[in-house]
Every structure is written in structure tokens, then in C-alpha cells.
Amino acid sequence: MKKLFIVVIALSIFSCTKQEKPIDYAVFSGKILNPDGGKFSIRNSEKEIKEIVINEDGTFSDTLQNIEKGYYTFKYANETASFYLLPGYNLNLSLDPKKFDETIEYTGNGSEENNYLAQKFMNEEGLGKLATYQYLGTLEENKYVQLTDSVKQLELDFLNKQENLDKEFKTLEEASITYKEALQLKRFELYKRFVTKNDGFVKSNNFPDFESGLNLEDENLLALGNYKNYLNAYYADLSSENAKKDSIATDIAYLKTVSKEVKSPEIKEYLLYGAAKYNVSYTKELQNYHDIFMANSTNEEHKKDITEKYNKLIKLSKGEPSPKFVDYENFAGGTTSLDDLKGKYVYVDVWATWCGPCKREIPSLKELEKEYHNKNIAFVSMSIDRKNDYDKWRTMVKEKELSGVQIYAPNDWKSDFVTDYGILGIPRFILIDPEGNIVDSNAPRPSSDTLKELFNELNI
Secondary structure, eight states: OHHHHHHHHHHHHHHHHOOOOOOOOEEEEEEESSOOSOOEEEEOSSSEEEEEOOOTTSEEEEEETTOOSEEEEEEETTEEEEEEEOTTOEEEEEEOGGGHHHHOEEEEETHHHHHHHHHHHHHHHHTGGGGSHHHHTTSOHHHHHHHHHHHHHHHHHHHHTOOSOOHHHHHHHHHHHHHHHHHHHHTHHHHHHHHHOOTTOOOOTTSOOOSTTOOTTOGGGGGOHHHHHHHHHHHHHHHHHHHHHHTOOHHHHHHHHHHHHOOOHHHHHHHHHHHHHHHTTTOSOHHHHHHHHHHHOOOHHHHHHHHHHHHHHGGGSTTSBOOOOOSEEETTSSEEOGGGGTTSEEEEEEEOTTOHHHHHTHHHHHHHHHHTTTSSEEEEEEEOOOGGGHHHHHHHHHHTTOOSEEEEOTTGGGSHHHHHTTOOSSSEEEEEOTTSBEEETTOOOTTOHHHHHHHHHTTO
16 A cells, blocks of 8 residues: 555656646648739748748648747738737638738637738728828828827727737737827827928927837837837937937937837847848948947847848948949840949949839939039939839830930849849949949939039049
């Protein structure tokens, strides 16, 4: 009996210490109606994490391993949608790419949260012009505040009508609505200044105090796009103030401001890297920018990425040989290479027909080309339109009567000249000297007065 008692105790100890492995996966399946053989991929906030094979009949099923709870996006046929996952979900999706957003429907475990997200997106789309800065910038202050509050109440009402939502998901969505409203109120002055062309416009003293009660250090909310957008806007504004006060560049001020003000290591890293992975390619103080980032970042992968970009960009400093474009198609016929233009300064405009800011520079660029027509400078406009927009490029050049040297990059963003210059956004302007060396890899825009000042310094 004593031996049996000891065995029972041993078994009970063993059974208490043995733990089942927690579920860390989700099953995602579904059917794509009218499949076109496109790629179906899933990504988190930073990168693609899975490509799922679509069968000939449009069905798919996959197990997503090591899934953390949160928001993800899936992409198919150049369309994307946001969805939410928890470990243990068994989620089934149905959609028709011909009416992508309108046909998204979920069944299975997790369908309540994700059908809500799908309809939430359609509700936002339904706002139409009411959500555009062009319209919002025309409103008087009280009307702007009323509209913003009305949208918030509608979104909260819609959320509260949903049944069986995961509690943590609902809490996140409530926070998302709160920070979306705060961001909209924060942008009031920006929208008014843009629409009215009055850079000195300021809100009244009666404007709502939307910032009190907001938590800028809540790491749990980094799952929310609206929260991250608010953080970006808040620290961008604060950095602009500090840049003026300290007489330093805004991009340098941003790194310094975030490094000093943000206490949460995770939020600080998100803001630093979120800015640096783009702005390192555009800063006028590359060495200083790189050094400040490296001194304050704590993520080794991020530091490695910025260092790799820095090592590439340092070769694009003033006086270094410019990367070349070779035999790019010329709208006027034949091909053009950078070497064909040796002996002249070359001002390169990297643009695309779908880029609004690019098109806004066209009038200024055309005036500039007229003024410097007989000078020792060639104006090159390089389209990085994708192949399916090739005809749009040719049509726009013809209809807008675009002058200068109009060329077409053969592989859009992956074209040699674009990747060699590390171009991540357009429009991008580059000035090259008659010997083929870089004058400015981030030259001023045609609409900027500083461009003519630069031309005058070079005696162009």
C-alpha cells in the first residue's frame, strides 16, 4: 500500500508538471472566385510572412505557424485587405477579385471580427469626398469638428452593434476610433493651410483639446494603424518646432526629438526606424543622420539595414561618379543613355503618371526648361511607370506636350538607375555635372527657388 501511495504521488507530480504546447498557429482557407492565377500573400506590419498556393479551382488552405494575435493584410491581384488573427482561428475567406472589397466574406472561427473589418472598410469608403482633405479643408472650424465627431459616433455605434467579438479586439477597435478622431482634429490646420494657401492659418482658442487623455506610450496599441499614424503626426509636429528653435534640419530634429522624448523602447524603435528607412535616402546630412540613428536604435536588424543603405548612399555624395542609365527608350524615338549627354549638366526628374506630386511639378519644370533652353543643361524626365501603364506614359507626354528628354525606365522601381540611387519615393530630382559626376543626388524641385540659386552658383 505504501508503494502504491508513492507511485500515485509521483504520477500526480508528473501530470502537474507536464504542460501542453500552447496553440501558436491559425488555419486560413477559402475560395477565390474567378481566379486569375495571381499570387496570394500575407504580411504583417513589416514584411511578407507567407505566400499561399491557390489551386486551379480557386480554393486554398494553409496553416500559418507562429502566429501572434493582431492585424495582418492579404494581397491578391494587386488588391489588399486587412484582417485579424488569433492563434487557434480557423478562418475561411471568400472573395471575387472583380469586386474585391464588396465580396469579401468570412466564415468559421474569427469570422465575426473579420466581417466587421470588411464592412468597416466599406463604411469608410462610403464617406467619399467627406473624408478627403480637399473637402475637409474648405470647412469652417465648427463644421469640421462636428463632422469629425459625427463620424466617430457612427463608427462606435457600428462597433457596438457587433456580437461575439473578442474582447481584446473590441478594445483595440475602440482605441483605433479614438486615435483616428484625434488624428483628424490634429490635421485641421494642415488641411486649411493647404486648401486656402494660407501658411499662417491657426485654429481658434475654442478648438477641442483632443490631446488630453491620449497615451503616447502604449505599446499594445502599436498594432493599430491609426495609433501609429497619430504618433508619426505628433512627433513630426514637435520635431518641426524643435528644428526651428535649434536651427537644424527637420529630419535630424525628428531623430533627436524621438530619442529624447519617447520612453517606450518599442515605440521609440518603431518611430526611429520608420523614419530612417525612408529618410536616410533623402537627408542632406547623411553622416550625421546615420550616426544619430545608430546611437539610439536598439534593434540589430534595423541598424544593419540602415548601415547597408548608408554604405550605398555614401557613394552618391557630391563629386562621386553618377550611376548611369543605359539605352532607355526615348519618347522621340530610339534610346538615350546618360553618356549621350556628357558635356552638359543633366537634371533628372524621376516620375510616373500616377504620382500626384510629380504632376504638380510639371508646370514649373516646363517653365524651367524654357528659361534654360539655350543653356548648358539637359532636362531628363524618367518615367518609372509599370509596363501596364506604358501607354498612359506616352499619352501624357503627348497630351501635356512635355518637353526635354522624355525616357522610359524599363523595369520601373527595379530599373538600374532607380535602385542604384536608392530611390524609394517620387518625384526625385538629381543633378549631374558635365563630367558625369553627382552635384546633388537629392536636388531641389523645379518649384523651389533654391534650384535656380543652385543653377546660378554653377553658372549654368
